Amino acid sequence: MNEHLPETLRAVEDELAALLRRGRALSWEIAREVHPNLEPNAYGLLLWLRRCGSIRLTDLAVRLGIGKGTLSRQIHGLEGLGLVRRDPDPDDRRAAQLSLTEEGTRRFDAARAARLGQMRRTMESWPRRDVEEFARLLHRFNETF
Template sequence: MDQQLPETVREVEHELTALLRRGRALSWEIAREVHPNLEPNTYGLLLWLRRCGSVRLTELAARLGIGKGTLSRQIHGLETLGLVRRDPDPTDRRAAQLSLTEEGIRRFDAARAARLGPILRTLESWPKQDVADFARLLHRFNETF
């Protein structure tokens, strides 16, 4: 089967595999720096919460592509660590808005800044248009995959 794939598709698979491997390692490092008891798969969750500011659990589950039960368990763990809080949703009393606590923001930002240095240094050496194209193409791939 592998020989039937176009060479460019095999190259994309190879590069995606390398990117995902590095991404998992980076997520693991950042998660451990945020809190020693933090699971590495919660990095993406923290990143979305940092980006959104405040979001409903159902919306976050849809964005992350995970079940509400799984997300709820992860959120509970983050609440226990003092990194995430639930506030009443002003538009729906049955729902809650999730957000990072002040401590969660402080820890996440510090850990992320320390670990993103190599990525920033790499992208700084690229022409700005290449960085913009890279971001646009990654977004396009993720949106349509």
């Protein structure tokens, strides 16, 4: 094992802690942009729904690694805000497909555009290859963590 690895891992931990701290603050900010009553952790659910288009609750729970009961409560709150809807699953009438409402899509896209603009301004001085490498390494870290 590399003798400098523990020091390097501590540096990664420090930077990851700073990123998570900023991420929590940003989650509050973005959630409020989507809807004044949106909980910060719900933004991630909206992101998945926007990415998937339509997905069953059980499949979304598996992807997110959370229980169906917890997810169902969170989805219920999003439905109450008019951001998410449940439609009958055409393949299984006992199940439902979740998707963003038109209002949910509009609000999510507006908040996301603002966030991407902020990221663009933050990274505009970076060489394109560095941004690509950063994205690749973050993906690798998230996939293996």
